[in-house]
Structure formats: structure tokens, C-alpha cells
Amino acid sequence: MADLSINFAGIRSPNPFWLASAPPANSGAQIHRAFEAGWGGAVWKTIGPPVLNVSNRYGAWHHGGQRMLGINNVELISDRPLDVNLREIADVKRAWPDRAVLVSAMVESKPESWHDIIRQIEDTGADGIELNYGCPHGMSERGMGAAVGQVPEYCEQITRWVMEAAHIPVIVKLTPNITNIVSPARAAVAAGANALSLINTLNSITGVDLDTLEISPNIGGKGGHGGYAGPAVKPIALNMLAALGSDDVVHGSRLPISAMGGITTWKDAAEFLLLGASSLQVCTAVMHYGYRIVEDLCDGLSNWMDAKGFRTIPEVTARSLGRISDFKDLDLSFRAVARIDSRKCIQCNLCYVACNDTAHQCIDLIDAKGNLVQPYSYAVSSNGKQEATETRPNPRVREVDCVGCRLCYNICPVDQCISMVEVPSGREPVTWDQLVKSRPEVTEDWEAMEKYRREAGIHVH
Amino acid sequence: MAATKGLAEQLPPLSPQEALVEANRCLFCYDAPCTHACPTHIDIPRFIKKISTDNLIGSARTILEANLLGATCARVCPVQELCEGACVLGHDHNPIMIGRLQRYAMDHVSGKDVVKRAPQNGRSVAVIGSGPAGLSCAGELARRGHSVTIFEKRPLGGGLSTYGIIALREPIEASLEEVRMIESLGVHIETGAELGLNLTLEDLRKRFDAIFLSPGLGATQVMGIPGEELIVDGLDYIEQSKLNPSGMCIGRNVLVIGAGNTAIDCATVAKRLGADQVTMIYRRSEHEMSAYPHEYDFVKKEGVEFRFLTQPVRVLSDGGRVTGLACVHMELGEPDSSGRRSAQPAGNGEFVIPADQIVKAVGQQKPPLAQMLGLEVDRGFIKVNTDLETSLTGVFAGGDCIRAKNSASTVMAVQDGKLAAAAIHLRLNTGNTNG
Ligand SMILES: Cc1cc2nc3c(=O)[nH]c(=O)nc-3n(C[C@H](O)[C@H](O)[C@H](O)COP(=O)(O)OP(=O)(O)OC[C@H]3O[C@@H](n4cnc5c(N)ncnc54)[C@H](O)[C@@H]3O)c2cc1C
Ligand SMILES: Cc1cc2nc3c(=O)[nH]c(=O)nc-3n(C[C@H](O)[C@H](O)[C@H](O)COP(=O)(O)O)c2cc1C
Ligand code: SF4
Ligand code: SF4
Ligand code: SF4
Numbered sequence: 083m084a085d086l087s088i089n090f091a092g093i094r095s096p097n098p099f100w101l102a103s104a105p106p107a108n109s110g111a112q113i114h115r116a117f118e119a120g121w122g123g124a125v126w127k128t129i130g131p132p133v134l135n136v137s138n139r140y141g142a143w144h145h146g147g148q149r150m151l152g153i154n155n156v157e158l159i160s161d162r163p164l165d166v167n168l169r170e171i172a173d174v175k176r177a178w179p180d181r182a183v184l185v186s187a188m189v190e191s192k193p194e195s196w197h198d199i200i201r202q203i204e205d206t207g208a209d210g211i212e213l214n215y216g217c218p219h220g221m222s223e224r225g226m227g228a229a230v231g232q233v234p235e236y237c238e239q240i241t242r243w244v245m246e247a248a249h250i251p252v253i254v255k256l257t258p259n260i261t262n263i264v265s266p267a268r269a270a271v272a273a274g275a276n277a278l279s280l281i282n283t284l285n286s287i288t289g290v291d292l293d294t295l296e297i298s299p300n301i302g303g304k305g306g307h308g309g310y311a312g313p314a315v316k317p318i319a320l321n322m323l324a325a326l327g328s329d330d331v332v333h334g335s336r337l338p339i340s341a342m343g344g345i346t347t348w349k350d351a352a353e354f355l356l357l358g359a360s361s362l363q364v365c366t367a368v369m370h371y372g373y374r375i376v377e378d379l380c381d382g383l384s385n386w387m388d389a390k391g392f393r394t395i396p397e398v399t400a401r402s403l404g405r406i407s408d409f410k411d412l413d414l415s416f417r418a419v420a421r422i423d424s425r426k427c428i429q430c431n432l433c434y435v436a437c438n439d440t441a442h443q444c445i446d447l448i449d450a451k452g453n454l455v456q457p458y459s460y461a462v463s464s465n466g467k468q469e470a471t472e473t474r475p476n477p478r479v480r481e482v483d484c485v486g487c488r489l490c491y492n493i494c495p496v497d498q499c500i501s502m503v504e505v506p507s508g509r510e511p512v513t514w515d516q517l518v519k520s521r522p523e524v525t526e527d528w529e530a531m532e533k534y535r536r537e538a539g540i541h542v543h
Numbered sequence: 544m545a546a547t548k549g550l551a552e553q554l555p556p557l558s559p560q561e562a563l564v565e566a567n568r569c570l571f572c573y574d575a576p577c578t579h580a581c582p583t584h585i586d587i588p589r590f591i592k593k594i595s596t597d598n599l600i601g602s603a604r605t606i607l608e609a610n611l612l613g614a615t616c617a618r619v620c621p622v623q624e625l626c627e628g629a630c631v632l633g634h635d636h637n638p639i640m641i642g643r644l645q646r647y648a649m650d651h652v653s654g655k656d657v658v659k660r661a662p663q664n665g666r667s668v669a670v671i672g673s674g675p676a677g678l679s680c681a682g683e684l685a686r687r688g689h690s691v692t693i694f695e696k697r698p699l700g701g702g703l704s705t706y707g708i709i710a711l712r713e714p715i716e717a718s719l720e721e722v723r724m725i726e727s728l729g730v731h732i733e734t735g736a737e738l739g740l741n742l743t744l745e746d747l748r749k750r751f752d753a754i755f756l757s758p759g760l761g762a763t764q765v766m767g768i769p770g771e772e773l774i775v776d777g778l779d780y781i782e783q784s785k786l787n788p789s790g791m792c793i794g795r796n797v798l799v800i801g802a803g804n805t806a807i808d809c810a811t812v813a814k815r816l817g818a819d820q821v822t823m824i825y826r827r828s829e830h831e832m833s834a835y836p837h838e839y840d841f842v843k844k845e846g847v848e849f850r851f852l853t854q855p856v857r858v859l860s861d862g863g864r865v866t867g868l869a870c871v872h873m874e875l876g877e878p879d880s881s882g883r884r885s886a887q888p889a890g891n892g893e894f895v896i897p898a899d900q901i902v903k904a905v906g907q908q909k910p911p912l913a914q915m916l917g918l919e920v921d922r923g924f925i926k927v928n929t930d931l932e933t934s935l936t937g938v939f940a941g942g943d944c945i946r947a948k949n950s951a952s953t954v955m956a957v958q959d960g961k962l963a964a965a966a967i968h969l970r971l972n973t974g975n976t977n978g
Binding site: 146147429430432434457458460462464465466467469471473474495 | 575624
């Protein structure tokens with residue numbers, strides 16, 4: 083059985099799954115229950131200066147009958163008194179010595195304020211501190227959260243103040259609401275932080291109520307942007323995680339990264355590990371289903387690791403990072419074509435319309451006798467289950483014309499019905515970078531490009 | 544009343560939540576097979592998608608564009624054999640509940656008049672019979688601006704949807720609401736008007752630019768066995784169960800002769816309205832039954848019993864009261880003209896099945912109007928060309944009265960009405976009218 087335990091910047095936890103700093107980690111009683119359910123750690127809901135919250139503070143994006151693929155919130159940091167939080171943190175840590183208890187903090191941008199809060203947190207016995215530079219609403223209007231995270235110089239300055247006072251590991255949590263995630267990460271590295279975490283929530287508006295024309299959710303007739311999280315943000319989070327791993331400075335610093343953003347299943351978790359995470363945080367999935375999901379997060383991850391022969395989490399971390407590439411280094415001669423498994427195909431013909439209306443018009447409809455037929459070509463008098471199913475044509479890819487764009491593969495509703503099959507292109511491998519070096523004229527002149535295509539045997543239609 | 548409860552509409556309407564979940568399950572197939580399988584070719588993925596986007600008016604209009612009787616069809620269509628039978632998700636034995644979604648959309652516009660119609664164009668058409676074929680044709684013509692009068696011999700409009708389809712599937716109100724909707728398009732329905740009795744074809748041809756015949760079929764066939772006058776007519780039996788269920792006389796031990804869909808409906812009525820025992824009597828075997836497999840399964844679950852290869856020969860009675868049915872055993876021979884194996888007496892003598900009520904549902908007679916009007920026929924049904932025009936120019940026909948092949952159904956009748964309306968419209972617009 084795989085060993086799921088981690089040592090993250092000196093913070094130990096029996097598994098890599100931590101509650102993200104958010105409502106599921108709001109109080110001692112909650113975190114007790116989370117630990118009972120099996121969570122390896124928790125990052126306490128951000129503590130700091132006094133705040134007041136509003137009602138209707140969670141919005142959601144639903145799609146196709148699936149609820150809350152994204153959650154949006156205008157919740158502030160903890161609205162419970164600081165001393166209550168500090169007391170409960172101490173209680174939880176005492177009761178759960180083997181779990182990671184971290185505390186997220188955000189205070190006014192003054193050295194004294196940061197020194198004070200660091201001291202108070204350390205007095206609880208907590209294992210680590212996470213600096214919340216990400217809250218995109220409310221707190222940022224007061225000069226904290228994203229207002230810091232979006233300016234690398236502020237990140238660096240405040241992190242320095244923190245590092246002056248801290249004796250336990252300090253994690254800088256990055257906001258994704260920034261053009262280049264690498265800049266604030268480098269600032270944290272420069273200031274001597276012990277670790278990084280990402281992503282906090284993205285600016286978002288979830289919708290408008292079509293009856294009342296109010297913003298949804300409606301807060302007393304108004305609404306506004308809030309922080310977005312959940313399954314919908316996972317691809318964005320993965321990209322930002324990979325961007326850190328691909329940056330020489332950040333990667334070279336060897337700071338461990340605690341990653342989050344849409345983690346719902348063990349599969350999501352494994353992907354975050356493979357792209358460079360050493361610990362994982364979860365918020366939305368817990369808000370949706372409760373603490374119990376940690377069981378399959380651990381179980382599924384462990385079984386997958388066993389199947390793949392990974393013994394420890396560090397063996398998994400960053401395994402796929404080396405495959406992240408810029409476009410210019412991709413092999414232009416790599417060729418794949420779509421192939422339909424006619425035994426699995428249910429003849430919904432969604433691939434046909436996708437290829438026909440969007441891609442390269444290279445899926446044909448073929449009847450039982452092998453003839454090419456047009457859609458809707460049955461007679462008006464034809465009807466009934468028998469005729470409709472027996473005369474229904476099958477989609478077939480004309481492989482010579484398929485550019486392998488992968489659209490049909492993406493939309494086919496049947497698992498593993500369409501596969502993208504690698505086929506020899508008959509061309510020498512070449513990247514854009516290499517091509518540009520050997521034939522710079524192709525980047526500027528369409529005729530030169532045409533000439534190259536002819537020579538190389540690349541057909542575009 | 545306990546008795547009427549037994550025939551309450553079998554499937555409850557979908558709740559908004561159920562409809563949404565089901566609509567979202569539809570894949571939105573391209574050139575969808577369900578649409579092909581529907582005889583009226585309703586754009587099914589389109590109307591279902593509109594349910595999922597909360598555009599119920601648009602959804603209902605999509606249905607009505609192809610099928611003005613979408614509300615009845617949603618309830619009575621043998622969907623297993625049609626749209627749902629062709630659904631691509633049927634591969635997993637879990638097709639989309641197209642019929643129930645259709646009903647959901649149609650219920651939403653019940654009582655609202657959402658079909659648009661063109662201004663009157665001065666042409667007039669007479670329709671004989673207000674069953675599904677007649678209503679569909681009349682409605683399609685009316686929305687193209689023709690002025691249409693339906694002549695109906697019965698007091699209520701709707702044909703078999705009103706009088707013949709058991710309430711379990713379609714309550715009478717749903718049928719009558721559909722009749723009202725067609726009237727709201729400007730169609731005039733004259734009840735108590737019977738072609739051949741108080742109306743003549745000559746008169747109609749003088750008064751109207753075209754005529755559409757949709758009289759359905761005739762009365763239940765005569766079996767020609769002694770004591771047949773004591774047998775209850777299956778169509779009457781069902782009619783009473785719809786119009787006056789509490790006043791109905793239901794035997795304790797009921798025999799139903801026949802094994803088609805009507806026979807199954809009679810057995811269902813008997814069982815639901817209180818018979819202790821209901822047995823269906825059929826002279827061929829299970830394999831030759833014309834009832835749909837899902838209907839057969841349904842009635843078996845209702846507890847109805849079957850006696851196959853059994854031919855009634857005589858009704859036994861005592862002082863005008865039925866006591867039993869004398870029958871003979873049959874055996875199967877060669878396939879007949881319909882492709883089903885024929886049955887002959889096995890020659891091992893009579894036996895008696897006790898009963899206190901016998902209902903016959905052995906098929907309806909060919910349309911009597913065909914002969915009466917001297918129309919060309921095909922196996923006794925009115926013969927029409929691809930425009931659904933009869934041997935008389937300007938006289939069109941559709942519905943059960945032309946269904947010489949394949950099983951008759953409401954949706955086929957609706958499609959006939961629609962196609963005939965298109966042909967009549969074209970004819971009247973190009974000027975070549977009733978010669
Ligand atoms: C018991 C039973 C159950 C059925 N169940 C189903 C089912 O579940 N699903 C399904 O799809 N189909 C079912 N059918 C078949 C379906 O009802 C018919 O196919 C359909 O009603 C045919 O429509 P139509 O308009 O041709 O005829 P009809 O519905 O028979 O309508 C004909 C109309 O014409 C009128 N008429 C007749 N002669 C004259 C005249 N001379 N002058 C004026 N008016 C006249 C009649 O009174 C009647 O109103 C069932 C049929 C029966 C008998
Ligand atoms: C309702 C809500 C409140 C949050 N509050 C905080 C917070 O107080 N401090 C913080 O650092 N992050 C906060 N977050 C961000 C989460 O910690 C996390 O970064 C983000 O939700 C992405 O993870 P997920 O996709 O698993 O939810 C909050 C998120 C949500 C949805
Ligand atoms: S999308 Fe998939 S299932 Fe549908 S027709 Fe194409 S290959 Fe078949
Ligand atoms: S991969 Fe793209 S081009 Fe090829 S068949 Fe699929 S949709 Fe068409
Ligand atoms: S076949 Fe089934 S899944 Fe496809 S469009 Fe029709 S109802 Fe929807």
C-alpha cells in the first residue's frame with residue numbers, strides 16, 4: 083500500500099489532503115469532525131481584523147443539470163472574534179498532534195500588525211502559517227488580500243515582515259487574479275517564504291436573474307464580483323501550478339507548493355501532484371458534499387499509486403511537469419486521426435455535426451450498404467423504431483482528410499468510442515522553433531509557407 | 544368513487560424537476576433517430592432542449608409545428624415502437640421519456656392558444672369526422688387561412704381519442720381540450736351531422752372547395768355465433784368506461800374475445816373497475832397476437848389471464864343472463880395473407896368457460912363510407928394516392944379509413960391529416976379545385 087504521508091516544508095500530515103482556508107475550516111468543532119473523517123490537515127479560515135458578512139454570499143454556476151460546477155462568494159475572512167479562533171486553534175492542535183493545523187492570516191499592511199498576528203498564531207501551537215494575499219473582494223477594498231497579491235512588491239515587503247517574526251513554516255497563498263502568476267511567486271521566493279500555495283478564487287459574476295433583472299445572487303438589490311472556485315476553475319489552477327514549476331527561479335527555489343482549485347476527486351488530486359503539488363487543499367467539493375469525500379480521495383489515490391508503482395507522494399510530485407512545453411517546441415509532424423469504434427457507437431451523430439460545422443468536414447455518414455448518405459435523407463413516410471434504427475447511417479472518419487483536431491473525440495458521449503490514433507505522418511519531426519531557425523522566411527511570407535508545405539507534404543484544406 | 548379511481552391517468556405528469564433532469568439527459572442527437580421514428584417527425588431534440596432551457600412555449604410550438612395533436616399523442620402513442628424505441632440511449636435500456644416530456648410541454652400550453660394562423664384566404668374545406676385525422680387536417684388548413692367545417696355524427700368531437708382510448712391513457716378532458724384548441728383556430732365543428740344520413744357528398748362538393756374524409760372505421764365485426772346478441776361490444780364497453788364509469792355494469796368473471804390492443808383495453812377496464820377474474824380468449828397463439836408487446840406485458844401484470852388457441856362457438860345463457868362461453872381448441876396451420884399463422888379447430892370437441900360477462904373486441908369493420916360513396920377501395924379501405932386523394936378529384940381521405948396496411952394509430956392519423964392538408968392547400972392555391 084502506498085504511503086500517503088507528507089512532510090511539507092517541515093509540516094507533517096498523514097495524507098496530502100488539507101481543508102483549504104474557507105468555511106469548512108471555520109471553527110474548532112468543524113475541524114474536529116473533519117479530522118475524524120480523515121483529513122490530513124486544515125488551513126484555518128483566515129483570521130485578522132474585525133469584519134461583518136452579508137447574506138446570500140454564495141452564488142453558483144450550474145450547467146446541464148449539474149449543480150455548482152463553480153461557486154462564487156463575497157464572504158470575508160473569519161467573522162468570529164480573534165481570541166475565540168486562537169483558543170480553538172490551540173484546542174484542535176492539542177487534540178490532533180498528528181494532523182497539520184495551519185492558520186491563514188491577513189491583517190493591515192503594517193509590520194506591527196503582521197508581527198502581532200504571527201506571535202499570536204505561534205502561541206497556539208499551530209504547525210504553519212498561510213498568508214492570504216488573495217481575497218478578491220471586500221478585504222481588497224480595505225487594502226488587504228488581492229490588493230497585496232496583485233502587486234509583487236507588496237507581496238515581497240509583507241512577506242519579509244512576516245519572515246522577521248516567524249519561527250514556524252510560512253506559506254504564501256497566491257491570487258490568480260493577475261496576468262502572470264510567476265511574478266508574485268518570485269516575490270515570495272525573494273522574501274524567503276518557506277512554501278507557496280495556489281490558487282485563491284477568481285473574480286467572477288455568476289449571473290443575472292431574468293425575472294427581476296437583479297444580479298445573482300441578490301444582496302439587497304445589488305450584487306457584484308465575487309471569488310470563483312470549484313470544478314470550473316481546475317484547468318486554470320493546473321496551468322498556474324505548472325507555470326510555477328516551469329519557471330527557473332520559482333522551480334530553482336525548491337519551495338514546496340500546496341495546490342488547490344477545483345479538486346473534487348482523487349483523479350484531480352493526482353493531476354495536481356503530477357504537475358508539481360506536494361500538498362493538496364480542498365474547499366468547494368467539501369462545501370458540496372461534506373467532509374466524507376476525503377475517504378475516496380485517499381482510497382482512490384492510494385489504489386492508483388499502487389497500480390502505477392508509486393510508493394510515496396514525493397515520487398508522484400512533479401512527474402509530469404517535464405512534459406509541459408511551449409507551443410514552439412511541439413512536434414509539428416506529430417499526427418493523430420480520429421477513429422470511431424463502430425461497436426460502441428450509438429449513432430447520435432454528434433461527431434458528424436461537430437466535424438461538419440466546425441472542424442474539417444471529414445466524417446461521412448455511411449449506410450448499411452456502404453453508400454455515402456446525407457443526413458435527414460429518409461422519406462417523410464418512413465417511421466417507426468425498426469426503420470429508424472435499421473436504416474440509420476454510421477459515422478465514419480475519412481482519415482486522409484482528418485486533421486486530428488480532436489473535437490469529435492471531445493464531444494462523443496460514449497466513453498472510449500472515438501480514439502485519437504497516432505499514425506505516421508511520413509515527415510521528419512520538426513518544431514516551430516527549429517523550422518523558424520532553418521527557414522525564417524516561413525514566418526513572414528505565405529508563399530514561402532506554401533512552398534514549405536508542398537515540400538513537406540502538409541495538406542491543409 | 545372507487546370505480547372511477549381505477550381508471551385515473553396511469554402516468555402522473557412529470558414534475559418540473561423530473562422534466563429538467565430528463566431533458567438534460569437527452570444528447571441532442573443530430574438528425575435524431577427519434578425524429579425519424581415519429582410518424583409526424585417532431586423535432587424531438589429541439590423540443591427537449593427547449594424544456595431544458597425553460598422555454599416551454601417554444602417547446603410546445605416545436606411539437607405543434609409537426610403535430611397539432613401533440614397532447615393526445617404524448618399520452619397515447621406506442622412510444623416503445625416509435626420515438627423512444629429508436630432513442631440512442633435505448634442501447635443502455637434507458638431511452639429518454641420522450642412521451643412524458645412531450646406531455647409536460649403540451650400541458651404547459653393547455654388552455655393557451657399558442658398556434659398562429661394566417662388571415663382567411665376565402666377557400667373552404669369540409670372535413671368528415673373529428674377524430675385525430677380530421678382535427679389535424681382541419682387545424683393545418685385553418686392555420687393556412689382556409690375556412691374549415693368539420694361534420695361529426697357524434698355529440699362530442701375527438702373521435703376515438705374521446706370515445707375509445709381508455710382514461711388510464713388519456714382522460715376525456717385532454718381530448719376535449721384538444722378539440723377546443725382546434726376550434727380556437729377558427730375551425731367550426733358541426734356535431735350530429737352524418738355523411739350518408741343527413742348530409743350528402745354532392746351537397747358538400749357544391750358548398751366546399753375540397754373535402755377530407757376521416758370517418759375512421761365501422762362498428763365491431765360480427766362473429767356469427769349463436770348468442771352473440773348477449774355479448775357486449777368492446778367499443779361500447781370502453782366508451783361507457785369513459786363517459787359513465789360509475790353506471791357501468793362489470794361482470795365478476797369476464798371473458799374478452801380478441802387479443803389486439805382494443806381487447807387488451809377492454810380487459811384492463813374490466814379488471815380496474817372491479818371484475819374478480821378477467822380472461823382473454825384468442826384463437827391463435829401468443830406469437831400471433833396483434834397487441835403491442837408492452838401492452839401484453841402490462842395487462843399480464845394487471846392479473847389478466849389468457850386462453851390461447853381457443854375459438855368461441857356459442858354463448859351459454861340462462862334467462863338472458865350469460866353463464867359461459869362454449870369454445871373449441873385450435874391448432875396452428877400455415878401463415879395466412881397477413882403473415883400470421885392461421886388456426887384450425889383441433890377437432891377434439893367443445894368445452895365451456897364459465898363467465899357472467901363476455902366482451903368482444905375482434906376488430907372494427909372496414910369503413911362503411913367507402914362503399915356508400917362508391918370510392919375505389921384497397922382491401923375494403925378507402926384507396927388514396929400519395930397526395931391522399933381518393934378516386935374522386937378534390938375528395939381526400941386519411942386516418943384509419945385508409946390504413947390497409949400496418950397497425951392503425953392516432954399519430955398515423957394525425958400525419959395523414961397533416962399531409963392531406965398540405966396537398967389540399969397546394970391544390971387550392973394553384974387553382975385546380977374540386978372538379
Ligand atoms: C379501443 C381503442 C384504443 C386505441 N388505443 C390507441 C392508443 O392507445 N394509441 C394509438 O395511437 N391509437 C389507438 N387506437 C387507434 C386510434 O384511436 C385510431 O387509429 C385513431 O383514432 C384514428 O383516427 P381517425 O381520425 O382516423 O378515426 P376516429 O378516431 O375513429 O374518428 C372518426 C370520427 O369520424 C366520425 N364519423 C364516422 N363516420 C362519420 C360520418 N359518416 N359522418 C360524420 N362523422 C363520421 C366518428 O364519429 C369519429 O368521431 C385505439 C383504437 C381503439 C378502438
Ligand atoms: C466561500 C469561500 C470562502 C473562502 N474564504 C477564504 C478565506 O477566508 N481565506 C482564503 O485564503 N481562501 C478562501 N477561499 C478560497 C479557498 O481557500 C480556495 O483557495 C478556493 O476555494 C479554491 O479551492 P476549491 O476549488 O477547492 O474551492 C474561500 C473560498 C470560498 C468558496
Ligand atoms: S459521437 Fe460517438 S456515439 Fe455519437 S455517432 Fe459519433 S462516434 Fe458514434
Ligand atoms: S479529429 Fe477533427 S477533423 Fe478529424 S474527424 Fe474528428 S472533428 Fe473531424
Ligand atoms: S434519440 Fe434519444 S437522446 Fe437522441 S435526441 Fe432523441 S431523445 Fe434525445
